[in-house]
Amino acid sequence: MAAESNLTRERPLVPEDSALLIVDVQNLCARRDGGEFKARSDAEIARDYAAYFAQLEEVAVPNMQRLLKAFRAASVEVLYTTIESLTRDGRDRSLDYKISGFNVPKGAWDAKVIDELAPEDDEMVFPKSSSSVFISTNIDYVLRNLGVKQLVICGLRTDHCVESAIRDACDLGYLVTQVTDACASITQERHENSLRTIKGYCRQVTTEALLAELPC
Amino acid sequence: MAAESNLTRERPLVPEDSALLIVDVQNLCARRDGGEFKARSDAEIARDYAAYFAQLEEVAVPNMQRLLKAFRAASVEVLYTTIESLTRDGRDRSLDYKISGFNVPKGAWDAKVIDELAPEDDEMVFPKSSSSVFISTNIDYVLRNLGVKQLVICGLRTDHCVESAIRDACDLGYLVTQVTDACASITQERHENSLRTIKGYCRQVTTEALLAELPC
Amino acid sequence: MAAESNLTRERPLVPEDSALLIVDVQNLCARRDGGEFKARSDAEIARDYAAYFAQLEEVAVPNMQRLLKAFRAASVEVLYTTIESLTRDGRDRSLDYKISGFNVPKGAWDAKVIDELAPEDDEMVFPKSSSSVFISTNIDYVLRNLGVKQLVICGLRTDHCVESAIRDACDLGYLVTQVTDACASITQERHENSLRTIKGYCRQVTTEALLAELPC
Amino acid sequence: MAAESNLTRERPLVPEDSALLIVDVQNLCARRDGGEFKARSDAEIARDYAAYFAQLEEVAVPNMQRLLKAFRAASVEVLYTTIESLTRDGRDRSLDYKISGFNVPKGAWDAKVIDELAPEDDEMVFPKSSSSVFISTNIDYVLRNLGVKQLVICGLRTDHCVESAIRDACDLGYLVTQVTDACASITQERHENSLRTIKGYCRQVTTEALLAELPC
Numbered sequence: 001m002a003a004e005s006n007l008t009r010e011r012p013l014v015p016e017d018s019a020l021l022i023v024d025v026q027n028l029c030a031r032r033d034g035g036e037f038k039a040r041s042d043a044e045i046a047r048d049y050a051a052y053f054a055q056l057e058e059v060a061v062p063n064m065q066r067l068l069k070a071f072r073a074a075s076v077e078v079l080y081t082t083i084e085s086l087t088r089d090g091r092d093r094s095l096d097y098k099i100s101g102f103n104v105p106k107g108a109w110d111a112k113v114i115d116e117l118a119p120e121d122d123e124m125v126f127p128k129s130s131s132s133v134f135i136s137t138n139i140d141y142v143l144r145n146l147g148v149k150q151l152v153i154c155g156l157r158t159d160h161c162v163e164s165a166i167r168d169a170c171d172l173g174y175l176v177t178q179v180t181d182a183c184a185s186i187t188q189e190r191h192e193n194s195l196r197t198i199k200g201y202c203r204q205v206t207t208e209a210l211l212a213e214l215p216c
Numbered sequence: 217m218a219a220e221s222n223l224t225r226e227r228p229l230v231p232e233d234s235a236l237l238i239v240d241v242q243n244l245c246a247r248r249d250g251g252e253f254k255a256r257s258d259a260e261i262a263r264d265y266a267a268y269f270a271q272l273e274e275v276a277v278p279n280m281q282r283l284l285k286a287f288r289a290a291s292v293e294v295l296y297t298t299i300e301s302l303t304r305d306g307r308d309r310s311l312d313y314k315i316s317g318f319n320v321p322k323g324a325w326d327a328k329v330i331d332e333l334a335p336e337d338d339e340m341v342f343p344k345s346s347s348s349v350f351i352s353t354n355i356d357y358v359l360r361n362l363g364v365k366q367l368v369i370c371g372l373r374t375d376h377c378v379e380s381a382i383r384d385a386c387d388l389g390y391l392v393t394q395v396t397d398a399c400a401s402i403t404q405e406r407h408e409n410s411l412r413t414i415k416g417y418c419r420q421v422t423t424e425a426l427l428a429e430l431p432c
Numbered sequence: 433m434a435a436e437s438n439l440t441r442e443r444p445l446v447p448e449d450s451a452l453l454i455v456d457v458q459n460l461c462a463r464r465d466g467g468e469f470k471a472r473s474d475a476e477i478a479r480d481y482a483a484y485f486a487q488l489e490e491v492a493v494p495n496m497q498r499l500l501k502a503f504r505a506a507s508v509e510v511l512y513t514t515i516e517s518l519t520r521d522g523r524d525r526s527l528d529y530k531i532s533g534f535n536v537p538k539g540a541w542d543a544k545v546i547d548e549l550a551p552e553d554d555e556m557v558f559p560k561s562s563s564s565v566f567i568s569t570n571i572d573y574v575l576r577n578l579g580v581k582q583l584v585i586c587g588l589r590t591d592h593c594v595e596s597a598i599r600d601a602c603d604l605g606y607l608v609t610q611v612t613d614a615c616a617s618i619t620q621e622r623h624e625n626s627l628r629t630i631k632g633y634c635r636q637v638t639t640e641a642l643l644a645e646l647p648c
Numbered sequence: 649m650a651a652e653s654n655l656t657r658e659r660p661l662v663p664e665d666s667a668l669l670i671v672d673v674q675n676l677c678a679r680r681d682g683g684e685f686k687a688r689s690d691a692e693i694a695r696d697y698a699a700y701f702a703q704l705e706e707v708a709v710p711n712m713q714r715l716l717k718a719f720r721a722a723s724v725e726v727l728y729t730t731i732e733s734l735t736r737d738g739r740d741r742s743l744d745y746k747i748s749g750f751n752v753p754k755g756a757w758d759a760k761v762i763d764e765l766a767p768e769d770d771e772m773v774f775p776k777s778s779s780s781v782f783i784s785t786n787i788d789y790v791l792r793n794l795g796v797k798q799l800v801i802c803g804l805r806t807d808h809c810v811e812s813a814i815r816d817a818c819d820l821g822y823l824v825t826q827v828t829d830a831c832a833s834i835t836q837e838r839h840e841n842s843l844r845t846i847k848g849y850c851r852q853v854t855t856e857a858l859l860a861e862l863p864c
Contacts, residue, residue: 007315077523088554091509092574095389096417099223106554122520122538129577130387131417135350138570142524144821145561159413164383171346171380173311173792193409197375201312201347293739304770307725308790322770338736338754345793354786358740360605361777389576439747527821528849531655562819563849567782591845596815603778603812605743625841629807633744633779 009203011150011175012213019077019148020067023133023155023162025117026082028110030056030156035110055184055191056156063182063207064117064154072120074214077146080119081137081165084111084127093129094136132164140172150175152210153202154182159194166202176202179210225419227366227391228429235293235364238280239349239371239378241333242298244326246272246372251326271400271407272372279398279423280333280370288336290430293362296335297353297381300327300343309345310352348380356388366391368426369418370398375410382418392418395426441635443582443607444645451509451580454496455565455587455594457549458514460542462488462588467542487616487623488588495614495639496549496586504552506646509578512551513569513597516543516559525561526568564596572604582607584642585634586614591626598634608634611642657851659798659823660861667725667796670712671781671803671810673765674730676758678704678804683758703832703839704804711830711855712765712802720768722862725794728767729785729813732759732775741777742784780812788820798823800858801850802830807842814850824850827858 027034032053037045045053071078083104086092090103097103104111111127112118119125130136143151151174153165162183169176178198185191195204243250248269253261261269287294299320302308306319313319320327327343328334335341346352359367367390369382378399385392394414401407411420459466464485469477477485503510515536518524522535529535536543543559544550551557562568575583583606587594594615601608610630617623627636675682680701685693693701719726731752734740738751745751752759759775760766767773778784791799799822801813810831817824826846833839843852 007311009315086556086574092556092577094387094573094577095223095391096386098577099225100416124518124524131383132387135384135387136570136573138568141526141568142518145524145526145530160416163413164387167347167380167383168351170312171310171348171351175311190413194413197379197406197410197413200316200376302772302790308772308793310789310793314793340734340740352786352789354784357742357784358734361740361742361746439743441747526819527655527823528818531657532848563815564819567816567819592848595845596819599779599812599815600783602744603742603780603783607743622845626845629811629838629842629845632748632808 009175011203013076013150013152013177013210015074015076015214017147017149018152019079019143019146019150020071020152021079021081021133021155021165022064022113022117023081023153023165024083024157025061025064025114025155026110027112027114028083028104030061030114035104049186051188052184052186055188060154060182060184061114061116063179066207066211067152067154067179067182068117070211070214071152077148078119078123079139080113080123080125081128081133081139082111082113082125083129084108085129086127097129131161132168133161134165134168134172143174148174150177152177152179154179156184158183158185158191160185163194163198166198170201177210178202178204179207180204181206225391227419229292229366229368229393229426231290231292231430233363233365234368235295235359235362235366236283236287236368237295237297237349237370237381238329238333239297239369239381240299240373241277241280241330241371242326243328243330244299244320246277246330251320265402267404268400268402271404276370276398276400277330277332279395282423282427283368283370283395283398284333286427286430287368292430293364294335294339295355296329296339296341297344297349297355298327298329298341299345300324301345302343312347313345347377348384349377350381350384350388359390364390366393368393368395370395372400374399374401374407376401379410379414382414386417393426394418394420395423396420397422441607443635445508445582445584445609445642447506447508447646449579449581450584451511451575451578451582452499452503452584453511453513453565453586453597454545454549455513455585455597456515456589457493457496457546457587458542459544459546460515460536462493462546467536481618483620484616484618487620492586492614492616493546493548495611498639498643499584499586499611499614500549502643502646503584508646509580510551510555511571512545512555512557513560513565513571514543514545514557515561516540517561518559529561563593564600565593566597566600566604575606580606582609584609584611586611588616590615590617590623592617595626595630598630602633609642610634610636611639612636613638657823659851661724661798661800661825661858663722663724663862665795665797666800667727667791667794667798668715668719668800669727669729669781669802669813670761670765671729671801671813672731672805673709673712673762673803674758675760675762676731676752678709678762683752697834699836700832700834703836708802708830708832709762709764711827714855714859715800715802715827715830716765718859718862719800724862725796726767726771727787728761728771728773729776729781729787729809730759730761730773731777732756733777734775744779745777779809780816781809782813782816782820791822796822798825800825800827802827804832806831806833806839808833811842811846814846818849825858826850826852827855828852829854
């Protein structure tokens, strides 16, 4: 049984116990021509999503690229989750997604991780139809098999799927590190409220600080 | 297979498909002499927790009393969850609670639901050591056995254990109703931020509105 | 809450509440040139596996073909599970499969359902690395989303992965129908012992009897 | 990631990584005056259950007493599961138990572990209404929190609840040790068939051999 003294969430990464999970950075919602935005005019996007795309394209995606490069170089497992049904007609989706009228058919372009962050050969992608990847996929089983104890989480959106993943991962006993500047939400206020709400469930660090923990 | 048309989160309660879940309204954190506050002076409580206890004692608890009375009268299942270890020394707790140095021993006074909302004979209480009751207990299994499709959630705290329960319940396919004025958090701002963040995961109603849906 | 009277395991199929699950009928173990047998000489196979291949090729596979045809005609969901890693190097596999030295790489020929029973377009296949499909995959989540209450199970092997699936499905609240002559094990004795052991967990019927329950 | 070489099921117990799980040795089914037998005459019991009670009373229970004494002396976690509803009226039970007409009310005498093996202060008992303790309880969550990697399983009945626990524990990544002479079933044939069926899922040892692994 683990001794309780010396337990802490502020534990630097141990590469062989760690994995990086990138949440929902897919064409659907991370590109202006993705399914979530394609019906909107450029004017609407400029008005309603300027802050989102600025944070995503200028900050979060470049940071995730740096994370990917460093984690792969350190042989840390890289995992992805995406919103994607297991069928084309979406009949396997959660009730929640059915109510939302939300279907990303299996194999669709919208389901693909964006090219800038594309999975490499033999990296795993978990298609999901729930906010929390832990509810609708077998990722907890896989993480257990991989021996992962520390889970680094980033992606979209801070206050929805990222936050649900962090809450459940923490409850399940993973030491969670959230990379704050590798996440984004629709507004900066939503992003920051979420960080404050869940700061007791994880360690929150910047990309820069996290990279400094990895062996060079 | 469910037809997708006519699916909605705004479905009024069907009593025989429903259950009421009261989250963490226990001596530990819902009483001034509970474990969370007993080391604090009256002055500290007045300064830091005035808003919390005002919302809790004057609004949320009286509303939960009304809910309990009405749900029991309508023969709707009433369920509770509490922060409580399965052992006295807390060795079974989640890593998260161990890190927090947080142990409510099995059977402790702190673990009991407050007298005002005490469980009645043969109602179920699920002791937990995680934020989300769905991660550390078998409540999903029990809800399935009970045939519950609609889950009404209230209690403490809006942005932590209540929110985690709502997120996971929604992901698991329950139609969730959050009773907004039967929840409380440390500040009104936290409470309201949480309501805004998760409004897509549930139906949000007041106690008054919800009671009107039950048969009188 | 379900009334207890009239509850029975001997309930004929209601097509819209049902699904057919075919377990592990893949090249690996259902073909003489599959990974499990390819190192063995014809003489060894004739000596040790004659009964297995006779039951499989002459009885179980033809019966599964009849089931597939009838279930698809009745628009009943058809699901498959196969032994298959989520990676090529198998690092995601269960400890049990690692101990057994057992890896079916993602996408390998060994992982494919045999041609005679090939999945049709938009049918789901759940790759697994455990005996019970309910432990290592999200099939329970998907069945819930599909509204499945009655699960018809057949495939390989009666006493291992088929039996584990039946036990867990029963425990999870599905009404399970085992199609006894659409299963096979290494020996007839193992097959029959398993049927006797689990007869309290499911309804056991022949292909012929089950087909008679479907609308023609 | 675990190296695959040197992985084995035949690993002797490491006390600090281990737990002992005693399955369903409760008044209901382990005593002649328990709920399962009380409607039967002495003559019927002598005719139909002589082998069962002989194995149980003369072999399995004395062996479990020796295991308990040794495991407690070595400070190994001791866990129990029992067939017991979470309510008195049993409405929380699995569909399977409802179909079987099988209810052990919460707190009933039938639900208690037999006096010879009574839990000590602060040991955990998991009430269940399924064959596998892993499906209807949160035992996997607790084992994870305890840091258990090796699970020793014994109790009743070899081919039903004991076997289901072993299958699921193995699938979940525990190294399972079955204590063969601390289990019992209705007939010796059922007992032995089960041992043969699941020998690939666990290490099978006698009480004597297992005790020799513990520090004296």
